[in-house]
Amino acid sequence: MKDALDKFSKQSTTYKKFRPTYPTDLFNFLYSKCPNKNIAWDCGTGNGQVALILSKSFEKVLATDISEKQIQNAEQKENIFYFLERAEKTSILSNSIDLITVAQAIHWFDLAAFNKEAKRVLKPNGVIAIWGYGLLRVNPKINEIIDSFYINEIGKYWNEERKHVDNGYSSILFDFNEIKIPEKFQIQTNWNLEQLEGYFNSWSSVQNYIEQRGINPVDELIKKISFEWKSEIQQVNFPIFIRVGNNKN
8 A cells, every 4th residue: 555645734824724615606516515414524624624524514634644743733624533654544434434535645545455445434425536737827918927927937846646726626536426516616816925835835846845955945936936027916716627426336
């Protein structure tokens, strides 16, 4: 089995503060595909962002992650139960889960082992959804600066698994009956420059860069962007890619 990768403990506070939130219409679509809303499993929960949303619609939410610091910083609610466990081998009962969600995390997993575990815990009519988001978009000039940074400055500091994000999870092993996605989802938020800087600092590649070179590349990036940041608050968009399936034979 592939070794577990914990890439976010060291920036867990930054991750919680600056990561974008997912749109309501994405969850409404998932709920429409779930026959029951008893138990959901948010796998790779991180700071519990998705678990908190699920807790409003499911009786119980099980949330797992391998990062102890992330779980320590996670959102708390009486029907959310956090476990420090690998995605590929959990203590979850077989045939007990109505919905599995994996947000911006499955590319770190041992994919064959996770697919097997997900099949084990899902109910026969259970639903699984894996999703992530691509590079943020602001305006053409800022997009060009971000794209150059992503490819030329920080590109080689991403882990190999990042390739799955770059191709929109099209290469991810997904051993389920796929459900057609009727619309494109996106994250829309309004940020100031400090929030943008905080988001970049939550990237695992930035942390790898700092560890290897001793300087933070985001400082120079923000200087370049600041010349094109025309108002205090700017709209920032993230395209979402998603695959949804069920466990029916």
